[in-house]
Each structure stands twice: as C-alpha cells, then as structure tokens.
Amino acid sequence: MTHFLAAILILLLVSILAGLIRVLRGPAPAERMLAAQLFGTAAVAIILILSQLMAMPALLDVAMVFALLAAVTLLAFVVLAGRRAR
Amino acid sequence: MLDLIAAGLIGFGTVFFIAGTVGLLRFPDIFCRLHALTKADGLGLALIALGVALMVGTWAEVFRIALIWFFVAVASATSGHLIAAHARQSMPQTGEADD
Amino acid sequence: MTQTAPAARNTRIDPPGAANAVTVHQAPEPPVASHWRRFLATALALSLIWGALTGFRSDALIFGLPAVLAGAGLVFLLPSRPGWRLSPRGALTFVLWFAAQTVRGAVDVALRAFSPAMPLRPGFRRYPIALPQGAPRVMFLNTITLLPGTLSAEIAGDQVIVHMLDTSADLNADLGALETRIAALFALNRPTETTP
Numbered sequence: 545m546t547h548f549l550a551a552i553l554i555l556l557l558v559s560i561l562a563g564l565i566r567v568l569r570g571p572a573p574a575e576r577m578l579a580a581q582l583f584g585t586a587a588v589a590i591i592l593i594l595s596q597l598m599a600m601p602a603l604l605d606v607a608m609v610f611a612l613l614a615a616v617t618l619l620a621f622v623v624l625a626g627r628r629a630r
Numbered sequence: 631m632l633d634l635i636a637a638g639l640i641g642f643g644t645v646f647f648i649a650g651t652v653g654l655l656r657f658p659d660i661f662c663r664l665h666a667l668t669k670a671d672g673l674g675l676a677l678i679a680l681g682v683a684l685m686v687g688t689w690a691e692v693f694r695i696a697l698i699w700f701f702v703a704v705a706s707a708t709s710g711h712l713i714a715a716h717a718r719q720s721m722p723q724t725g726e727a728d729d
Numbered sequence: 730m731t732q733t734a735p736a737a738r739n740t741r742i743d744p745p746g747a748a749n750a751v752t753v754h755q756a757p758e759p760p761v762a763s764h765w766r767r768f769l770a771t772a773l774a775l776s777l778i779w780g781a782l783t784g785f786r787s788d789a790l791i792f793g794l795p796a797v798l799a800g801a802g803l804v805f806l807l808p809s810r811p812g813w814r815l816s817p818r819g820a821l822t823f824v825l826w827f828a829a830q831t832v833r834g835a836v837d838v839a840l841r842a843f844s845p846a847m848p849l850r851p852g853f854r855r856y857p858i859a860l861p862q863g864a865p866r867v868m869f870l871n872t873i874t875l876l877p878g879t880l881s882a883e884i885a886g887d888q889v890i891v892h893m894l895d896t897s898a899d900l901n902a903d904l905g906a907l908e909t910r911i912a913a914l915f916a917l918n919r920p921t922e923t924t925p
Contacts, residue, residue: 548637555644559651566654566663574717575660578667581709582654585671586647588702589678592695593640596682601691607698608782615705622712626719649839656842661880661892662851665838668874673835693781707871714882714892 549597553590560586577621584614636684643677646670660717668710675702764805772801819913826910827872834877841894852896855888856904865915869908876903 563582570576588607595603653666679699683692775797783789841848860866870889873881878898883890891900 545633545637549640552640552644556647559644559647562651563654572660572717572720574713574720575663577713578654578660578663581664581667581706581713582650582671584709585650585667585675585702585706588698589643589647589675592679592682592698596685601686604691604694604698605782608694608701611698611701611705614702615709618705618709618712622709622716625716646835646839649835649842653838653842656847658849659851661882662849662894665878665880665892665894666842668880669831669834669838669877670842672875673831676831690781690784697778697781704871707874710874711870711881714880715884718883718890 546597549593553593553597556586556590556593560590573621573625577618580614580617580621584610584617587614632684636681639677639681639684643674643681646674646677650674661714664710664714668706672703672706675699767804768801771804772797775800814916816914816916819910819916823910823914827875830877831875834875837877838894848895850893850895850897852893853882854891854893854896854900855885856891856900857888859908860911861917865911865917868914869911872907872911873904876907879903 560583563579563586567576567579587610591603591607591610595601595607647670650666650670653670654663657663657666676699679695683695686692686695776793779789779793779797783793858866858869860869870881870884873879873889873891878894879900880892881889882892891904893900
C-alpha cells in the first residue's frame with residue numbers, strides 16, 4: 545500500500561508539473577491562473593494522501609488551509625485584474 | 631478488502647487528475663480548459679478523498695476530510711465561473727457564437 | 730423576475746403527495762421565532778464543524794464558543810424570510826442525481842481530453858434563469874459548471890451565458906432538469922412560465 549500511495553503521489557506531482565507548461569505558454573494572465581486552480585485541487589489531494597502515507601493527521605489541517613487559500617487566491621486575482629482592466 | 635477499495639478509488643481519482651491536466655494542455659481555449667479542470671479534477675479529488683477517508687481511523691478525521699472536499703468543491707465551481715467571467719470581459723470578441 | 734421573499738413563500742405549492750404538504754395550511758410563524766430557530770440551527774452546524782476541526786477538545790471552546798455565537802448571530806442581520814426552505818426529500822434526490830451528473834461530466838470531459846480526435850464543438854449559449862434570486866440562483870449557477878459539458882461563464886441580468894463543450898447538446902433540456910431539481914430542493918414551485 546505504501547508503494548502504491550508513493551506512486552500515486554508521483555503521478556499527481558507530474559500532473560501538476562505538466563500543468564505548469566500552461567503557465568509558461570500562457571498567453572493570457574487568466575490562463576496562468578488556471579494552473580493555480582489546478583494546484584488548489586491537486587495540492588489538497590496530495591496532502592490528503594501524504595497525511596495517510598506519513599501517518600500525520602495534522603496534515604489534514606494543512607489541506608484545509610490550502611483548500612481555503614486557493615479560493616482566496618483566485619478571488620484576489622479576479623478582483624485585482626478586473627480593477628486594472630477598468 | 632477496505633484497503634483494496636480505497637486503493638481503487640485513489641487510482642481512479644488519479645486518472646481523472648491526469649485527464650484534467652491533459653485537457654488543460656490540449657484543449658483549444660481557456661473555457662474548454664476550465665471544463666477540464668473543474669469537472670475532471672473535482673471528481674478526482676472526490677475519489678481520492680473518499681479513498682483516504684476509508685483508510686483513516688476516526689470519524690472526526692473522516693468528517694474533516696469531507697469538510698475539506700466540500701470547501702474545495704464549492705471554491706472550484708465558483709472560481710471556475712469567476713475566471714470564465716473575467717476571460718469574457720478581457721476578450722470582448724468572444725460573443726455568442728451561434729452557428 | 731425579482732420575486733420578493735414573502736411573495737415566493739405565498740405562491741409556494743408543495744408537490745402533490747409530498748410528506749410535508751401539511752405546511753401549506755400552517756399559519757406563517759412570527760419572524761422572531763423563525764430567527765431564533767435559524768440561529769439555533771446555524772449554531773449547531775458551526776459547533777459541529779468546530780468540534781471536528783479541533784477534535785472535540787473542551788479547552789478549544791475558549792475560542793470556539795465566541796466564534797460559533799458570532800457566526801450564528803449573523804442570521805439576525807439577514808432577512809427573516811429567505812423565501813425558501815430546504816426540502817429533505819428534494820435534497821436527497823438532488824444529491825443522488827447531482828452525484829451521477831458530476832461523474833458523467835467528469836468522464837465525458839476526460840474521454841474528450843484523452844481522445845486523439847478530441848471531439849469538441851465549443852461555443853456560448855444564453856439561458857434565461859427561471860429560479861428566484863438568492864440561494865436557489867447561486868446554487869444553480871454553481872452547479873451548472875459540474876454538469877456534463879456546461880460551464881456558467883457570465884451572468885447578464887436574468888440570463889446566464891453558458892459555455893458548452895459541444896453546442897449540439899440540448900442545453901435547455903439539461904439546464905431545465907437542473908432547475909426543476911433545485912426548485913424541489915428549495916421546496917419552490919417550479920416557475921414554468923419563463924422557461925422556453
């Protein structure tokens with residue numbers, strides 16, 4: 545089970561890294577924020593698995609913070625970018 | 631047995647995460663890419679959270695995982711809409727493409 | 730379309746045969762009682778969340794109790810009659826239906842992403858929202874995104890501009906089904922007159 549979870553973690557990390565290609569290519573700033581959306585979801589999944597793999601329930605709190613912060617990040621981007629456009 | 635189900639759920643969840651990233655890279659515009667991220671990653675996280683919840687020891691942890699999933703699900707639907715609305719406003723040429 | 734809350738309540742017709750059909754004949758409760766009931770319900774939900782976050786430790790209540798009371802106290806700042814209530818039956822069918830739709834939507838988009846031909850016919854469509862303002866409409870706009878092939882892209886007055894992965898799909902049927910189920914969830918009668 546440990547090996548399986550480790551393999552899953554690597555796959556999830558690769559899928560985040562591949563998502564970073566979209567950040568590099570852009571072209572619009574909003575496209576780059578898509579990677580933040582991906583990271584918000586995938587990071588929570590990674591931390592959930594990590595909390596199990598390392599037997600550290602405290603990591604669930606980290607996942608909770610990630611879950612809430614990802615929303616704030618996107619909200620801040622949309623509000624600030626919208627204000628700049630006007 | 632429970633571990634096997636959990637592993638299956640986590641494995642399927644990962645497949646959906648990979649699908650989300652593939653969509654993010656392959657789909658032609660920002661709106662299609664949002665479809666991939668909100669839907670595929672959303673189900674991916676739900677499956678992984680369910681799998682992990684089957685493995686943890688206490689009900690408090692299960693509840694906490696459910697809460698985390700719920701926050702991410704609500705936030706990702708709302709921020710998907712916000713990014714789409716922002717993209718439409720910054721790209722005024724994307725009107726209704728009625729064919 | 731901007732229904733005021735009391736109007737929405739008066740025009741509500743429970744579905745025939747529903748277990749809660751008795752509520753139609755009940756006299757509307759005074760707003761004060763309804764406020765306190767919602768205060769208690771919110772306080773209960775918040776305490777449950779707080780307890781789960783802190784592992785039900787009693788010493789954490791030093792922070793938890795004021796936070797829960799302050800959060801629940803916010804209901805007194807809200808209008809006394811939201812114009813909707815949750816129907817347990819509607820909620821159950823909604824959750825089951827919505828879970829199935831979410832899986833369908835994710836499988837659909839995953840298959841499109843993996844397919845070498847990548848079958849997409851993306852485009853925008855307008856859809857007039859029949860649900861009243863407030864929680865039902867917010868719920869509708871958020872759930873559109875998780876339905877197969879649709880994404881709520883912009884709100885223009887009483888219309889939502891939906892981005893579709895495949896514009897040959899029947900948008901009105903899909904979103905109409907969603908609206909009907911959300912109306913059942915909030916125990917509203919289905920406002921059919923504005924739907925095409």
